Amino acid sequence: MQINSSEYIISSPDYLQCPKADKPEYAFIGRSNVGKSSLINMLCNNEKLAKTSGTPGKTQLINHFLINRQWYVVDLPGYGFAKVSQSQRKKWEKMIEDYLRKRETLMNVFILIDSRHAPQKIDLEFVDQLGKWQIPFSIVFTKSDKENQRTVSANVKSFLNKMRETWQFLPEHFVTSAVKKTGRDKIMLRIAEMNKEFEQPNRDE
Numbered sequence: 300m301q302i303n304s305s306e307y308i309i310s311s312p313d314y315l316q317c318p319k320a321d322k323p324e325y326a327f328i329g330r331s332n333v334g335k336s337s338l339i340n341m342l343c344n345n346e347k348l349a350k351t352s353g354t355p356g357k358t359q360l361i362n363h364f365l366i367n368r369q370w371y372v373v374d375l376p377g378y379g380f381a382k383v384s385q386s387q388r389k390k391w392e393k394m395i396e397d398y399l400r401k402r403e404t405l406m407n408v409f410i411l412i413d414s415r416h417a418p419q420k421i422d423l424e425f426v427d428q429l430g431k432w433q434i435p436f437s438i439v440f441t442k443s444d445k446e447n448q449r450t451v452s453a454n455v456k457s458f459l460n461k462m463r464e465t466w467q468f469l470p471e472h473f474v475t476s477a478v479k480k481t482g483r484d485k486i487m488l489r490i491a492e493m494n495k496e497f498e499q500p501n502r503d504e
């Protein structure tokens with residue numbers, strides 16, 4: 300997919316203040332510092348779109364970006380960030396849960412997992428949570444440039460195997476690097492397909 304325009308729209312403290320729900324929307328979520336904002340910038344070919352940082356906890360609100368004047372990308376705060384107070388964390392969790400469960404135009408959630416690590420409990424729990432809420436999602440393994448290919452493949456395989464213990468069907472997954480710009484085409488192709496679904500919903504069901 301060609302990106303003709305990408306623009307920051309608004310940062311919202313809760314789902315009620317998000318832009319009018321009239322366009323297909325894709326949210327990016329994952330642990331703090333996993334590379335959500337960097338991935339969004341890579342996908343949109345715009346390094347200045349979402350703010351990135353070496354310090355975890357950079358993104359704190361629900362950030363909407365409008366792409367090609369047609370669909371939204373949403374950058375969310377990371378989960379599992381230890382350096383905030385318990386009450387602040389509870390507030391974020393509520394904000395994210397409400398957004399994920401109530402946003403009508405949310406087509407898909409991309410859950411980002413750091414490809415350098417073996418499966419982490421917090422990520423598996425988050426995946427299960429989305430399953431319980433029946434929210435469609437895909438898995439994106441990030442930072443694949445930081446490890447050799449064998450380690451990345453082993454970590455991907457082992458995460459998916461962990462999921463097999465509780466899931467009958469596995470979601471689709473992507474391996475990416477924001478630095479090397481890998482994985483972009485496949486994700487953009489899926490988004491293009493889902494944009495079409497938004498316009499022509501399948502009425503056979």
Ligand SMILES: Nc1nc2c(ncn2[C@@H]2O[C@H](COP(=O)(O)OP(=O)(O)OP(=O)(O)O)[C@@H](O)[C@H]2O)c(=O)[nH]1
Pocket residue numbers: 329330331332333334335336337338350351352353354355356357358359375376377378441442443444445475476477478479
């Ligand atoms: N080598 C490498 N570094 C990456 C990649 N993606 C992100 N980073 C680095 O990881 C750090 C965190 O990236 P962000 O995109 O800000 O992460 P985030 O998930 O948005 O973080 P929060 O908003 O704090 O939750 C930055 O220093 C990025 O430069 C990648 O694919 N490869």
Ligand SMILES: [Mg+2]
Pocket residue numbers: 335336337350351357358374375
């Ligand atoms: Mg961020």
